[in-house]
Amino acid sequence: MDLTIQEMLQMADIMQKQTTKAMKxxxxxxxxxxxxxxxxxxxxxxxxxxxxxxxKAD
Structure with missing residues (x-):
């Protein structure tokens, strides 16, 4: 399965948001x-x- 750069950026954004949420x-x-x-x-x-x-977050 090939991902576009845009899809990789979207995935990175989701992971960053989830990591930040978990840390908080x-x-x-x-x-x-x-x-x-x-x-x-x-x-x-x-x-x-x-x-x-x-x-409850977000």
Whole structure:
């Protein structure tokens, strides 16, 4: 399969946006985790929190 330069640029743009979005979410999660007590950490569902933040972003 051959890609045009335009298609490669579009793909690069999508990857950059997704990477930036993921980094912002991960930074927010780190800040949130740092403020939680030990008890809160035990019940913290990081995967679900990440997915919720991902779906709400943009």
């Amino acid at each position: 979410i991960e930074s927010s999660l780190i800040k949130k985790i740092e403020t939680l007590s030990d008890q809160e950490l035990k019940g913290f569902q990081v995967k679900e929190e990440y997915e919720n933040m991902w779906n």
